[in-house]
Amino acid sequence: MAKFKKEVEKETPEIATTSLPDIIFMLIFFFMVTTSMRQASVMVEQKLPKASEVKKLENKSLVSYIYIGSPQKTYHSKWGTSTRIQLNDSFAEVEGIEAFIASERETKNEVDQSKMTTALKVDENVKMGQVTDVKQALRRVSALKISYITTKDSKVF
Numbered sequence: 001m002a003k004f005k006k007e008v009e010k011e012t013p014e015i016a017t018t019s020l021p022d023i024i025f026m027l028i029f030f031f032m033v034t035t036s037m038r039q040a041s042v043m044v045e046q047k048l049p050k051a052s053e054v055k056k057l058e059n060k061s062l063v064s065y066i067y068i069g070s071p072q073k074t075y076h077s078k079w080g081t082s083t084r085i086q087l088n089d090s091f092a093e094v095e096g097i098e099a100f101i102a103s104e105r106e107t108k109n110e111v112d113q114s115k116m117t118t119a120l121k122v123d124e125n126v127k128m129g130q131v132t133d134v135k136q137a138l139r140r141v142s143a144l145k146i147s148y149i150t151t152k153d154s155k156v157f
Helices: 020-034 072-079 094-106 126-139
Strands: 063-069 086-087 090-092 117-122 144-147
Touching: 063 094, 063 126, 086 094, 090 094, 094 126, 117 126
Parallel strands: 063 117, 117 144
Antiparallel strands: 063 086, 086 090
């Protein structure tokens, strides 16, 4: 008769961690490349209106944002609750829009200046007269490409 040997319990080998730093640095590099930083912090209330036909902006580097709405609660003590216009990281009046568009144009190439779009992010409770004032100021500086930022409505019309 044949003799059978009992198997001796083997220890499990340790996990090789030599490539772990390479993997971590690849992940960090990936997230650094693919993440975009926020251009401006929004200081006004933003409850965007809903729309049935929505299209994404193509070249976001050529878009200048104008935010219109009442200031957030943290700014009520300084700015009140009336509707304000935000350009980059500060509140401004309608007269400041022309200088804002001029400074935005200076940062772009001469070829891209004609492709610039002004995106209006307007709270749904803002009166249309204030939006019209902003559009008139944009017309005076020949910023005629205007886009309204909305959210997509799930209801089908």
